[in-house]
Amino acid sequence: MIRRLKNKFVFAVLAAILVAGCATTPPDPGLLDNARSAIAQAEAAGASEYAPLELRFARERLDSARFEMERNNATAVRRLADEAEIEAQLALARTQAALTRADLAQRQRDLERLKSDLVELFGPEFLE
Template sequence: MAITGIAGCAGTPPPRGLLDGADRAIGDARSARAEDHAPVELGHAQERLAAARAAMAERDYDAAARYAQQSEVDARLAELRSRAAEGREQIQQRSAENARLRRDLLGEGGR
């Protein structure tokens, strides 16, 4: 009977690498300012990583792996949305600067 219990645990290894990957992805999203630009996605990633850690503590490695994978996907989405938002901001800033330079060079505007 003890052999059956050990064999059941040995079938699914702890997904420590997946948890580490999700943790890194969340860090990357934070570095990309996801708190500002994609807080919902970042929040989902953090919640799923917490669920993965809870499943690990309960030795439910299948659930832990699933939650960790979902967490990483959410974190990558948050990072990409954040980078896209920052790109849009840069375009808007450059467009405004170009418009100002055009006005200055062509003498347009209220000067």
């Protein structure tokens, strides 16, 4: 009788553990949200032109995260999603830097053209 009760108790504890395990196993799909929006932001900024490698890497990490999601591997999902997100942030930062540098180069050219126009208009002593 007592032995039977003990068996039942063990079974209940095992079942509880199993239920708890089942409850935590499907990872939150929201884990991928930050990575997705970071990639979208980088794309919108023009990363496919200015940081294509970083963008591709970020997408690959996101794909891997989805893959792990199906396998209920929450830890892997979290890591891959974080890596996808930061890679997308890097793609964005490099894209913005490239755009700003391009802007700078354009302004430098404009300034040089302005200078030569002014010299033509007022003579070389204008720039002194």
